[in-house]
Structures are given as C-alpha cells and as structure tokens.
Amino acid sequence: MGRGMMLMLLASLMVGMVMAEDPYVYYTWNVTYGTLSPLGVPQQVILINGEFPGPQINCSSNNNIVVNVFNKLDEPVLFTWSGIQQRKNSWMDGTLGAQCPILPGTNYTYRFQVKDQIGTFFYYPTTSMHRAVGGYGMIRVFSRLLIPVPYPDPEDEYNVLIGDWYTKKQETLKALLDSGKSIGRPAGVLINGKSAKGDGSDEPLFTMKAGKTYKYRICNAGTKNSLNFRIQGHVMKLVEMEGSHTVQNTYNSLDVHVGQCMTVLVTADQEPKDYxxxxxxxxxQTVLTGKGIVRYENGKGPASPEIPEAPTGIAWSINQFRSFRWNLTASAARPNPQGSYKYGQINITRTIRLDAARGKAQGKLRYGLNGISHVDSETPLKLAEYYGVADRVFKYDTMSDVPPATLATLNVVPNVVNVTFRTFVEIIIENRDTSMQSYNLDGYAFFLVATEPGQWNPEKRKNYNLLDAVSRHTVQVFPNCWAAILLTFDNAGMWNFRSELAENHYLGQQMYFSVLSPNRSLRDEYNLMNTTQICGIVKDLPTPPPYSS
Structure with a gap:
C-alpha cells in the first residue's frame, strides 16, 4: 500500500472516529433568586433562567450533557443529577464530598454522559437548604431509535414535579436547624410550582384530546413528605420507574416518595371537561393537598370539587411496592455489570446494616447512620483521596457495618466507607423511627429486594425478590420497618448515599462510598479534569500523575 493510500485510510479512520462520538447537548443556566408566590405568599425562590421549576434537560441514552452554571446567588451552590449513573465520573456528582462548590459570582461547567438508561429523572441543588426553595427541574432520557420502548408512542408527554413546600426563606430554615430545632411541617404541596385554587380562575397545566393516550412523568422533588398522586376519574398504567421499564400494572393512585420518579400512561377516556x-x-397527621387542572380539548365543565381520597395506612403502600416488577422482556439496556439482571445468582460478599437514627450531638438535633452523623469537610473527599492526602481530611470506616448496641450521642465526622471494587454487597436499612425515610445512592442502580415491618435478620432473606425487583436508585424505609438492597460496586469513584429528606440530609444522615480501582486505570475511572475546581488543602499541591490507559 502506497504512502498516499495509507494517509487517505488514516484520515478516513479519524473522520469515522469523530463521527462515531456520541452527540452533545448543551445548556447554560443562570441561577438567581426571585420573588414568587407558589402558595399565595410572596417569598424568595431559586430560579434557573428565570424559571421555577427550572428548565428541563432533554437527551437520549449515551448523549454527552454539558451544563454551564452561572451562580448568581449570594452563597455557594452545587447541583446533582438524581439517578443519572455517571460511569467513572464522580467528579461531576454535584455533592460536597465529590467536588468544590460553585462560588458566588463564578461559573462551572458540568460534563457527563447519560449512559445506558432511559426514563424520568430530576436535578436539584445539594448545598445548604436550597432544595427547599426551588432550583429543581426534570431530566428526560429518551431511548435511542434502535431500542424500542414497550408501549406505543403517546400523543404527548407531560412533566409533573410534585413536592411539599415551605414558605420560609432558606436562610430561616438553615437557622432553625443550626440552632438545634426542626424545620417543622411544610406549608403545602405544589404541582409544577403552584397549586390550583379551585375557584374557577385556574389555567390548566395540561390539555388532552379525547381518546388519546398521554405519558405523564412524575417526580417527588419535595423535601420531607411522601405524596399520593392521582388523576381524578382516570387510571394510570405504570411503564417506567427510575430508569427501568416495569411490568405494566394499572393504578388508581400511586405513592411517590421523596426523590422518586415514575412514568405512567393515561388515556383520555372520560367525559370531556376539567379534571x-x-x-x-x-x-x-395533617394531610396537605396540592391540585392542578388537566383539561380536555373542547371540553365543557369545571372539575368536580369531590377530590378522590388517598389510601391510608402503611400496609397499603408496602403492598403497592410489592406490585412493582421489572419488565425483563423489554428491549432496553441492563445495568452494569452485564448479566446482573440475574442478580439473584450472585454471591453476597459483604452485608452492611444501617440504623438510620435521630439523636443529638453537643446538645443539638442531628441525624446519622450507625452512630455517625456526617459533616462535610473543607476539602472534598474525592480530591483529598486523589491527591493522596485523605489521612489529613478523613478516616475510612469510622462507621461499623452493624448498628451500635446503644446510642447515646452521634459522632459528627466525615463518614466514608471503603468498598472493594466490583464486589456484590447487601445493604440493610432499618428505620426504628416513627417517620418515613427515603434514600438515594449516586452513581448506581440497585435492586430493592424487600421491605417489611419489624427488624431484619438473616432469615428474612428467604423473602427477597431475587428475580424481577426493579433496578432503581432510591430506597424507601417505612416507619418501624427495614429495607434490603443488592448491588455490585463496579463504578469507581466517591459516591454519596444520602437521605432525600432535606432536614435529615442537612443534619448528617448521609455517607460516602469510596470505590477505588486498584489499577488507577482510565478503564475504570476518569482523570481529574483540567476544568475541575480545586479547593481546600490540595489547592496549592502539585497535580498527581494521571491514570494510565
């Protein structure tokens, strides 16, 4: 082969490599405070590009997402991408253990790839009590054209961001918690940033054509309460939950817990009017209710004032959880490692039992896990680890794998658990409190195989669903109950496991899993990026040698 022919072949290969790169999706966000009245009371709300809720992120699986965030607040901020499994890239996780906060008056560009997942997710700020005053929005990940979804294309699709809401400023909420008090009960419930008055003046959130089927993407972006969602006079067919296609059961109402997302299909098969x-x-004890209007096109008549009642009791919700099943026949990507949809055949290498406790430290209210109440360090944990100075910032494994026999006070330190790369781990969360709990694990999907009343013991494993538990990223633990999840820690990085309840999270009910690749290989984890913000004690240290390919 001649030199000219070789150059032409090399050039064509290079073009092919460029053409083969997955598409990029770009966003620019200006994060500001603004004054709105979500519950009829003027208050300070976090806006993104002047919007509340914030702008949606639209992408397809394997897209590269670039979000340039300009922080125009008066304090640092970070955003996390709840449920998006950033493979090998905890640098972009948006938590204080993984990266430096975006300082006031500065900007930072998030770069991450949406891997083999589809469905409904949302983003929100993880710093301070920002989530309680806005800054959240929907993430929609569509299936690639070559991978069909297991239902016909809907006529249209709608975002439904529900959540409880406080009318206090976030500084007020922070001050309450810092003084050792609780933030108390929310003031109401919002649907897409508002609640219908029901006096005939409400504009519809959505419009449907009679006989057509619509996709509703529902996320509980609130801060404290599980919510029951229903559509007056209509049934909902559940088709997706937290990135996984589900067996398509129908429901009159769905309990959507804090941090959780579901996708349903709704057919406009009722009398054409408002609902x-x-x-x-x-x-x-006191039920708070938010409402919104859905209107039939050319429909006549207001929505009936008779609101369908929500179910009562914990047993109803546990039974609904048991009805959720993974759709194993759908043509969709499976979570890593390949073949883990047969997770029931993988040997457990470690069991971690977590007692999600409320207690005190230095006389003030704190929340913790196994006696440890996490506190963020000035130097992000991931940076300290990467620069080789972890021993100057935190200690690994201060938390035991089993709850303490007694708990007098909580120990307030960074809570980092070292997990061996690619091991299959069982995590039990026990809730001995009288309130509902909800948790999220960044960087992973796991199998929520059981939740039951009482205390866990090894005999309970015989009740696990080891066939078709939904692969998901949130776990709910009912009062005086336990829940069990199974997962493979195959995603190297520093990953946050946290309470989705804003008060609990702020006061320490979180931890980090350090998952280290033994080879410092680019195959397992990305290098520190040139644009990564450096802060804390590593700010003036020389950059460590990069990972090898």
Missing part, C-alpha cells in the same frame, strides 16, 4: 391532578401527603 384535577391531586398530590397529598402520606403518613402525616
């Missing part, structure tokens, strides 16, 4: 979307608090 209420309803979200109301569960497991609370």
């Amino acid at each position: 209420y979307l309803v979200a109301s608090t569960r497991f609370t």
